[in-house]
Amino acid sequence: MQLKYWANKILGYNGPPASMDFELAETEEEQQSASQTGQEENVPASKSRQHKIRKPRKTGPAGDKGDAGGTGDAANQPGGTGAGDNPEQSKPGAAPQEIQVALETNRKIIARLFNLPINKDVIVREFTLSTEPPVPAFLVFIDGMADTKLINNSILQPLMLLTNLESGQGIRPDTCTNVLQRHLPSNQVEKLTLFKDVVTQVLSGATAIFFDGCSYAISAETKGFPFRGVDTARTEQVVQGPQEGFVENLRSNTALVRRIIHSEQLITEYLEVGARNNNNVAIMYLADLTNPALVQEVKRRIRGIKTDYLAESGVLEELIEDHPLSLMPQIIKTERPDRVSSMLLEGKVAIIVDNTPFVMLVPGLLFDFLHSSEDHYVRFSNGIWLRVIRLFAVFLTILLPAFYVAIATFHQEMIPTDLLLSIAAAREMVPFPTIVEILLMELSFELVREAGVRVPGIIGPTLGIVGTLILGQAAVAASIVSPILIIIVAVTGLSSYAIPNYAAAFGFRFMRFVFIFLAAALGFFGISSGLFIMLCLLLNMKSFGVPYLAPVSPKTASSHDLIIRFPAWQQENRPDYQQTLDTRRQPELSRGWVTRQSAKPRGNKANSEGD
Template sequence: MSLSGKFFKAKSQPSQGQQNQSNQTSQNQDNQQKDFLKESIQTNLDDNLTKLKNLLGNSSDVVSRTFILSGKRSIHLAVIYIDGLADSKSIQHFILESMMLKCEEKLQQSPRAEEFSIIKDFAITIGEIKTVNTWEDVSNSIMSGDSAVLIDGYAVAIITGTKGWQDRGVTEPTSQNIVRGPKDGFSETLRTNTALIRRRIRDVNLRVDSKNVGTVTKTDIAVMYIEGIADPEIVKEVHSRIDKINIDAILESGYIEELIQDETYTPFPTVYSTERPDVIIANILEGRVGIIVDGTPFALTVPAIFTEFFHASEDYYQRADFSTLVRILRLSSFLLTLLVPAAYIAVTTFHQEMLPTRLLISLAAAREGVPFPAIVEVLIMEITFEILREAGVRLPRAVGSAISIVGALVIGEAAVQAGLVSSAMVIVVSFTAITSFVIPSYNFTMAVRMLRFLYIGLAATFGLYGIILGLMALVLHMCSLRSFGVPYMESFGPFNKQDQKDSLFRLPMKKMLTRPKLIGTANNVRQTPVDQYEEKK
């Protein structure tokens, strides 16, 4: 090994003492920064700007604009904001221009004791404004896109709402396509998403509770619910679980979903996620709590139950009989995609007597020359299809779907021609893949994809007995799950006759008079029957 190689190897592996010293130094710096953030703002403008520069560093996107106003005295001011997060046009027109052109005459005519209120209430023509007196509030506001106005001689800062970063805008959702219904979807901007919900729920009881999670990212989160409909205990539990999160970064709503869920070691999601505003609105109207996370188009609702993952927003925009048929089709597809490969292995390996003679002869002829048992065939094809599915998702959209389809056809046909798998196995795997796409929720589909391999193993080991035992264990596991205190199998286990109107079946709108019972809503009535309404009217 060369001398330079030894040097870099030694440099890349510091001793335990050096690591401890480095960690201690970093911890001391963090403690000093935390202590500084708790300090109050000083009255001297130059000292404040120096401290703020040391806090934010020499970042090129931090803009500090100092200027002077002439009143009873020369007033030195500074406006600090981050370029790209704040709207520079709003700062120019409603802060700088307003102060420099409209404020000086007012300051000269007023006593000196009123100069701060004149600057705050007269000169700054922005709707969102507040005063803070600690560096932590100043830094959090600047990092959120607001601007800070510091005035020489005053130990406070004026925070103005000047958020103005670029966003993707409201576009059609990409993960949940429908034929009939609204086409708008959430974006990555928190206020845009909350506005999409408020646009449809014009009720004064709609509450939006703001939170800030992540010691480094300080991600904004909005908890939305309707007071008087949502269960106060569930709302309290949501706040409690979010407040207990102590992590450095929240980059997507999946972080929140995993940190607040009831059960970690389960394949089934206990928090519902969607990028459709109408789905969140429908859930909030049923008494659930919505969680909107800044920086992601996927919002969350809790509590979540099993049947919810088989519902689509389009079910309520179509006729009730058609929606019921589609829901039965989805549940059937769930069972088929979960059990068809396992049932094929069990029947062809252990229970051939269950098949008609002609079908058994046909399957035997198709498997003639295949060197592998059925379990190996299924694993080869299932793993291959999963690889193709992931490749189709990661590739560019223009070529992803084409490559996945062509790849499946070419590989399947080549495998049959080579005698590695039977044609019946290709049919089974293809049918299983198609039925998996019928389930509306992608998170729930991933759970089915994982459980499918478990049932394949049970079928290869114990046959149909293994599948039945696996189903029993699955039902017991789902009945034991809770989502914020609500049973996961709500309306089925425990059985609730009242909630059957919108579980597997969907009754006509005239019959859906109440909200789900086990969600625990205080106001359980959704609509008044027509005859009673006419009588009351």
């Protein structure tokens, strides 16, 4: 098994991956007819799925709070996130897990849990409900995380001032219920019985209210921390199309998506990752579209993660992707809500990590990385041209420098004589061999790129231009590199920026170096060996059960949206490899107006037998 080990280490081949048992499989029939496009039969698997819509400890409308609170807790128990949630201060033996009836005890426990005298962020406000007799109470929130105005107006005010309208008869077991139902005009409230839930809630910006004589607390939604407003997408810019991008706030992000897809079938599920820091991770999918097996697998992978902290979605990406050692990304990261929604409508699953403006979409296949949402926004002929250019750019990025090295040092007979002689003349004063020359320039280009990102503010782009131009010019003037090489490196650099996905562009750029080395060592033979191995590894990859080169190999029914983007009215099917529950986007005749007798109303997109 040495070979396996080496292949694993050297080539990023991760062995038969751990997820080998999961396959978003075609039916056997479909596999047999690998090339026949007629097949539209899908996995009719479990049409009667039950989607448990789980929301973490947040009630819906006040009416069914009791049930909602219950499900919220139940949902969190099997997630395994509860274990070790408590901060280390709460020694299990010392403090009770459950909220006590005595208010003072609760206050002490809270003080201990939050390290109160030291921790200045946590505010405990004691007050008295103006009932008859008065009920002592206190509330806990974190300054900065909670909206103080909201607390003043919709918690303290009603509780302290308005409760006296009622003639109460002392503390009754249903005080809290009463308060909850009649005196707390907050839109999201929840009953909590465990201290660890209180801590979690308070840490995420809620306000917890404790009453004397109550064995539970009430948390009211008062999130009011500062976050960035919705801004234009920075990394994926388009000329035509929506400009807004995701922000760091999880709720805003889900809202951005929901604003585009008005469907009651769009499900947002919450999972928590991280032992030390409960990162909220949301999963979004369309219940009537996405293959349930895919959703299950996403949840299985995220739940299986044992780590203490997710810094960004990139960390989660590494934790859940199939081939972490591969150069190519297998999860689409995007900051464009429109892209996320169009992908959701293709049957993908979105994973949103709190505090990250990048949303992940799975499965991510090679061709997804070459597509941009703009392809669909421009006219279809332009869309085709954009994609062709991009595909060309991919090949240039990977192969152009390698080709130059191979031709210039191995296959000089191929170069037209005039060109060859001028290359030879240009190299007359150059002291380095071609390979050193090209590595020098490629590395300085990478340097310029990296510095351009790091240099603060407005200098960045300027530095890029100045750096490349001046460096290149000076290098030529100093006879360190030949002029033709500057062209090669510049074209390669440009092409790598034409690839819309940042991670994919990075992967391709890195591959370029591998190919340069292969070309320098073995010429075209090296390049073709590299291509073959790359091809085999790519073919062997899977992203969440879907083969990485999916619509091409294995060939599946065309969704008319691969290299050539067909006009919108011809894209009738969703990608076959997604194994969606509903395969059709639109009926065969999607433009009802082109026929005269289109009087009867056409089915909407959910109607699979549209015609």
